[in-house]
Amino acid sequence: MSRTIRVGARRSPLAVAQAEWVASQLEAAGHPVEVLGVDSLGDKDRRRLTEIGGTGIFATAVRDLLHDGSIDVAVHSLKDLPVAPAPGLVVAAIPQREDVRDVLVGLAVEQWRDGTRVGTGSPRRAVQLEAMAAERGVRIEVVPIRGNVDSRFRLVSVGEVDATVLAAAGLLRLGRLDGVTTEVTEGQDREINGVPVSLMPVGLMLPAAGQGALAVECREDAEDWLLAALADIDHAPTRAAITAERSFLGTLEAGCLAPVGAHAVTAEDRLVLHAVVGPALEPGAESAKLGQLLKVSGDGSATDPASVGRALATEVLPLLDGNGPTAGREDG
Numbered sequence: 233m234s235r236t237i238r239v240g241a242r243r244s245p246l247a248v249a250q251a252e253w254v255a256s257q258l259e260a261a262g263h264p265v266e267v268l269g270v271d272s273l274g275d276k277d278r279r280r281l282t283e284i285g286g287t288g289i290f291a292t293a294v295r296d297l298l299h300d301g302s303i304d305v306a307v308h309s310l311k312d313l314p315v316a317p318a319p320g321l322v323v324a325a326i327p328q329r330e331d332v333r334d335v336l337v338g339l340a341v342e343q344w345r346d347g348t349r350v351g352t353g354s355p356r357r358a359v360q361l362e363a364m365a366a367e368r369g370v371r372i373e374v375v376p377i378r379g380n381v382d383s384r385f386r387l388v389s390v391g392e393v394d395a396t397v398l399a400a401a402g403l404l405r406l407g408r409l410d411g412v413t414t415e416v417t418e419g420q421d422r423e424i425n426g427v428p429v430s431l432m433p434v435g436l437m438l439p440a441a442g443q444g445a446l447a448v449e450c451r452e453d454a455e456d457w458l459l460a461a462l463a464d465i466d467h468a469p470t471r472a473a474i475t476a477e478r479s480f481l482g483t484l485e486a487g488c489l490a491p492v493g494a495h496a497v498t499a500e501d502r503l504v505l506h507a508v509v510g511p512a513l514e515p516g517a518e519s520a521k522l523g524q525l526l527k528v529s530g531d532g533s534a535t536d537p538a539s540v541g542r543a544l545a546t547e548v549l550p551l552l553d554g555n556g557p558t559a560g561r562e563d564g
């Protein structure tokens with residue numbers, strides 16, 4: 233017997249938009265749905281994520297409601313979800329991924345000079361931004377910022393930083409790239425509220441494992457009709473790609489906030505995984521270790537994506553030489 237599906241997510245504008253999107257998918261399949269917002273510690277605490285400690289702070293509050301039965305389904309950004317499975321819960325659906333790329337918001341790379349201030353709280357983005365700058369012979373200053381999409385945008389508009397990096401998926405889900413997305417090609421500048429934006433090719437800025445994808449989670453003892461409803465919105469190629477990316481991350485034992493980028497693409501029965509591993513580096517710290525930015529690729533069968541991720545990580549581990557991503561943590 234089916235009934236109204238209660239979908240819970242954090243109360244941030246992006247999390248709510250994501251939950252509404254999942255709700256609309258379920259509604260289209262004929263299921264009545266109700267969306268509930270949940271307050272989480274990660275949203276209330278304004279310190280840097282690297283200071284708060286613990287992984288999955290965004291997921292915990294929503295998961296608590298799954299456990300106590302006040303919601304049936306939780307919607308998370310996959311890239312914020314720890315790799316380790318949550319006891320008693322299952323990721324019952326991974327819907328089709330949104331654009332996986334990052335967007336450069338503000339001053340274009342060609343205009344970066346020594347001392348250009350680029351804001352990001354993400355070690356993954358920081359190491360790649362610094363490498364891009366180094367390639368052009370300039371030293372930028374990476375400024376540790378965080379906050380939601382709108383507040384990060386504002387820091388650029390008011391000149392607090394010259395540029396920042398945001399996930400295209402977040403901007404798209406919030407409708408910020410509406411009307412421009414189909415025309416925006418990589419590197420071609422567009423403007424949002426007078427601020428230039430440009431999609432960064434994955435060859436330049438490798439996204440975080442799981443970026444652009446959602447995890448739709450429920451209790452493992454959920455009723456069959458609910459599991460079936462969620463299975464209907466699962467997207468097998470996205471699940472395979474994410475499985476490879478996360479098994480790479482998990483094998484490196486890098487937290488979800490580590491300076492690691494991973495992006496998998498499936499083509500028929502094959503899966504190709506590209507990854508980048510940076511030195512354990514605090515944003516804003518002196519980055520004399522840029523030579524350690526390691527770019528690797530591997531491929532294998534799309535039917536066993538976890539082993540593709542594991543194999544690539546196993547190749548990388550000896551190269552890290554004790555300087556790899558330890559408890560490095562990432563805000564994006």
Ligand SMILES: NCc1[nH]cc(CCC(=O)O)c1CC(=O)O
Nearest residue numbers: 309398399401402444445563564
């Ligand atoms: N870490 C914050 C976060 N988690 C998910 C997204 C965007 C949506 C996505 O990547 O799926 C963002 C914002 C950002 O990185 O710009």
